[in-house]
Amino acid sequence: MPSPYQRELRDRLLSVPEVEAPAPWRRVWDRGTAVGGLLGVGFATGPADGRDLVLVESTAGLGLFDAETGERLARDRDPDHDGPEWERDLTCPGIGPLAGTPVRMAGLYGGGLHSGASGGWVVEVVGPEWPHHRVLLSRGTSMPYRVPHGEGWWHVFDANRSELRAAGFSPSGRTLAVATSSDLILWTRPAP
Secondary structure (H helix, E strand, O other), rough: OHHHHHHHHHHHHHHOOOOOOOOOOOOOOOOOOEOOOOEEEEEOOOOOOEEEEEEEOOOOHHHHHHOOOOOEEEEEEOOOOOOOOHHHHHHOOOOHHHHOOOEEOEEEEEEEOOOOOOEEEEEEEEEEEOOOOEEEEEEEEOOOOEEEEEEEEEEEEOOOOOOOOEEEEEOOOEEEEEEEEEEEEEOOOOOO
């Protein structure tokens, strides 16, 4: 039986709408990009310019995206490996400008993305209506337990249409990704 505090927190999390992430964050695509059968996502640094790159593995192969612009940089519909290699070691072979570079992955087979970024940004996944998850973005110590929604914490994604695979920041802290079984959603910000 949930305690009164747990019921109050659940009700609070369910009462807030999904909103846009606050400045300086901006959504890369209006609604994300469709990636049917998404298995996992990983970050790497572009070898030429140091930008965040996002590698996505799905049942249809691999895709590599520029996290700042959303441009697809490479696509491999027939990767050389027999299924998701990262089932064993949580890495996936890079493609395009990352060819030959293993990329750490997070998703269906495990792993995780960074939960914090410079500037005091934190991402948290909550499940007040399990198995449906919500992604919360906060700054400092302003999770939903302390201040009103929109004043230090924001409900930025509701995974009620697809299964959540991973949510978190790139190692640089310039990109926030949410990956579901059907979509990739990215937010980016200028270098801190």
